[in-house]
Amino acid sequence: xxxxxxxxxxxxxxxxxxxxxxxxxxxxxxxxxxxxxxxxxxxxxxxxxxxxxxxxxxxxxxxxxxxxxxxxxxxxxxxxxxxxxxxxxxxxxxxxxxxxxxxxxxxxxxxxxxxxxxxxx
Amino acid sequence: xxxxxxxxxxxxxxxxxxxxxxxxxxxxxxxxxxxxxxxxxxxxxxxxxxxxxxxxxxxxxxxxxxxxxxxxxxxxxxxxxxxxxxxxxxxxxxxxxxxxxxxxxxxxxxxxxxxxxxxxxxxxxxxxxxxxxxxxxxxxxxxxxxxxxxxxxxxxxxxxxxxxxxx
Numbered sequence: 001x002x003x004x005x006x007x008x009x010x011x012x013x014x015x016x017x018x019x020x021x022x023x024x025x026x027x028x029x030x031x032x033x034x035x036x037x038x039x040x041x042x043x044x045x046x047x048x049x050x051x052x053x054x055x056x057x058x059x060x061x062x063x064x065x066x067x068x069x070x071x072x073x074x075x076x077x078x079x080x081x082x083x084x085x086x087x088x089x090x091x092x093x094x095x096x097x098x099x100x101x102x103x104x105x106x107x108x109x110x111x112x113x114x115x116x117x118x119x120x121x
Numbered sequence: 122x123x124x125x126x127x128x129x130x131x132x133x134x135x136x137x138x139x140x141x142x143x144x145x146x147x148x149x150x151x152x153x154x155x156x157x158x159x160x161x162x163x164x165x166x167x168x169x170x171x172x173x174x175x176x177x178x179x180x181x182x183x184x185x186x187x188x189x190x191x192x193x194x195x196x197x198x199x200x201x202x203x204x205x206x207x208x209x210x211x212x213x214x215x216x217x218x219x220x221x222x223x224x225x226x227x228x229x230x231x232x233x234x235x236x237x238x239x240x241x242x243x244x245x246x247x248x249x250x251x252x253x254x255x256x257x258x259x260x261x262x263x264x265x266x267x268x269x270x271x272x273x274x275x276x277x278x279x280x281x282x283x284x285x286x287x288x
Binding site: 030031032033035047048049050052054056057060071073074075076077078079 | 125127158159160161162163164165167168169171172177181182183184185187188191192194195196
């Protein structure tokens with residue numbers, strides 16, 4: 001039986017950048033801290049290995065900037081924060097996401113007809 | 122002083138994971154970027170290991186090959202030197218295989234003619250094959266200027282053919 005609490009990894013991949021931008025808009029964070037914040041917000045299946053390259057992509061595209069901060073518990077941490085272009089990207093992606101949700105709403109709210117016999121197999 | 126609170130074995134396991142990712146990036150991603158990736162991975166893994174233990178921290182990272190490939194897609198340099206090395210080695214092997222093929226094709230006849238069928242030489246003439254028609258001899262050259270030239274061309278093609286194909 002499918003786990004209804006688990007999120008589709010492909011869907012997550014598509015909105016991971018938006019989630020990261022949103023979290024970074026709240027406050028500056030480093031990679032592992034962002035993973036923890038995502039987990040606390042219910043996205044427990046997001047792996048560290050997908051967050052770090054996503055941060056790299058956002059930084060390459062100029063949406064976030066980084067700085068190294070010495071850590072007392074180990075190697076220096078790389079903190080990320082949103083750039084001006086990051087705020088614009090976040091607003092643009094949020095609009096796109098909301099528009100998609102609005103478009104999908106009427107489709108998903110339509111009643112599903114009785115399943116034909118062939119589909120039940 | 123051990124500030125991270127991790128054992129030597131934990132640190133070694135973290136370093137091994139970092140190096141496994143770095144190995145895929147070697148000669149493909151610019152050095153400075155590779156160092157940044159290594160440092161960030163090391164820092165995040167150390168942090169995670171302190172919270173959940175080193176085993177869980179590495180597991181949370183997911184498939185290391187997939188992670189390395191993501192970094193590779195993101196930061197791939199203009200030239201793929203690893204592919205260049207591979208092409209150069211393949212070119213060298215191809216020359217030697219061809220030399221052996223020529224040797225086997227002619228040795229019987231040359232032996233019948235009383236000549237010296239073949240010898241191995243290092244840096245004799247331009248190459249890639251050597252020999253003396255008058256003495257009915259064929260030389261398998263281990264290395265020659267022609268070898269170097271062909272390998273250099275293969276290396277150049279190997280490092281940049283993807284760049285050219287992308288255009």
